[in-house]
Amino acid sequence: MNEDTHLRVLRLVEQNPGISQRDMARELGVSLGKANYCLRALLEKGWVKARNFKNNDNKLQYAYLLTPSGIENKTRLTANYLQAKMAEYERLRVEIEQLKEEVVASGHDAS
Amino acid sequence: MNEDTHLRVLRLVEQNPGISQRDMARELGVSLGKANYCLRALLEKGWVKARNFKNNDNKLQYAYLLTPSGIENKTRLTANYLQAKMAEYERLRVEIEQLKEEVVASGHDAS
DNA sequence: TTGTTGCGTTCATTGATTGAACGCATGGAT
DNA sequence: ATCCATGCGTTCAATCAATGAACGCAACAA
Numbered sequence: 001m002n003e004d005t006h007l008r009v010l011r012l013v014e015q016n017p018g019i020s021q022r023d024m025a026r027e028l029g030v031s032l033g034k035a036n037y038c039l040r041a042l043l044e045k046g047w048v049k050a051r052n053f054k055n056n057d058n059k060l061q062y063a064y065l066l067t068p069s070g071i072e073n074k075t076r077l078t079a080n081y082l083q084a085k086m087a088e089y090e091r092l093r094v095e096i097e098q099l100k101e102e103v104v105a106s107g108h109d110a111s
Numbered sequence: 112m113n114e115d116t117h118l119r120v121l122r123l124v125e126q127n128p129g130i131s132q133r134d135m136a137r138e139l140g141v142s143l144g145k146a147n148y149c150l151r152a153l154l155e156k157g158w159v160k161a162r163n164f165k166n167n168d169n170k171l172q173y174a175y176l177l178t179p180s181g182i183e184n185k186t187r188l189t190a191n192y193l194q195a196k197m198a199e200y201e202r203l204r205v206e207i208e209q210l211k212e213e214v215v216a217s218g219h220d221a222s
Numbered sequence: 223t224t225g226t227t228g229c230g231t232t233c234a235t236t237g238a239t240t241g242a243a244c245g246c247a248t249g250g251a252t
Numbered sequence: 253a254t255c256c257a258t259g260c261g262t263t264c265a266a267t268c269a270a271t272g273a274a275c276g277c278a279a280c281a282a
Contacts, residue, residue: 001238021261031240036262061247061260075217082210085203092200099193106186112269132230142271147231172229172278 001038005030007081009038010074013048013064039064047073116141116149118192121185124159124175150175158184 005028012024019027025035042048047070050062066074116139123135130138136146153159158181161173177185 020259022259032261033240033263034238037239040262075214078210078214078217082207082214085207085210089200089203089207092196092203096193096196096200099189099196103186103189103193106189131228133228143230144232144271145269148270151231 001041003077004081005034005038006042007074007077009035009042010047010066010070010077013042014066014071014074017063017065019064042070045073046070112149112152114188115192116145117153118185118188120146120149120153121158121177121181121188125177125182125185128174128176130175153181156184157181 008028009024012019012027021035021039022032024039025032028035030038039048043050046067049065049067051065052062119139120135123130123138132146132150133143135150136143139146141149150159154161157178160176160178162176163173
């Protein structure tokens with residue numbers, strides 16, 4: 001499972017603890033199976049806890065809450081993610097610059 | 112098969128018609144099987160022609176050449192690609208901006 | 223001649239992902 | 253009280269892209 005997906009799930013859960021796995025999947029643009037798999041991984045790690053939403057001994061309709069460890073790791077993942085995105089941004093800048101030259105050059109050839 | 116991969120293959124072939132599928136795969140960071148599959152798709156479309164490199168009736172060691180249609184489509188794909196990358200660049204700019212705010216905010220909370 | 227290298231090709235295997243189907247709880251309608 | 257529809261988390265067979273080991277073949281050097 002992807003760390004980026006983990007981060008996105010942590011974000012969704014923090015912002016809306018009552019979110020269902022189906023809505024989570026829709027929001028992430030992945031299948032229900034994957035959302036479930038990812039969420040279970042986070043539960044396994046202890047980054048997220050599931051609390052019963054309505055009755056106290058029913059099984060379904062959870063509220064998902066970030067644990068302190070989950071908050072900590074979300075911060076860490078966010079920092080990593082930001083750094084990666086900034087590197088990607090720079091890489092993209094250079095690539096676009098080169099592509100523009102290339103397009104202009106082939107335009108000259110064609111004229 | 113991905114259009115981006117097609118474009119990258121067209122680029123490689125144009126710049127080095129004598130390239131082998133193995134080097135192509137290495138350059139693209141994909142498997143030999145995928146490079147082969149992709150190249151065959153381009154041959155099928157008539158964007159690339161394979162010419163025998165050494166002997167005229169041997170089967171292997173081709174030179175891959177862009178056809179006029181291949182050149183045309185490479186230009187088109189490049190333009191599309193550039194446009195997509197520019198949109199992605201802008202999207203990334205916004206995302207990074209938001210992430211920075213988020214990181215700063217959580218930093219304030221933690222201090 | 224013989225062994226090695228490099229070529230394109232093939233295809234069984236892998237691994238991630240999907241989404242239909244399941245059992246269960248809930249809540250509204252009859 | 254009974255029924256039905258809805259929504260929940262869970263499961264898992266099926267799918268599909270991707271892999272890379274293995275093949276036959278040509279070329280070349282020893």
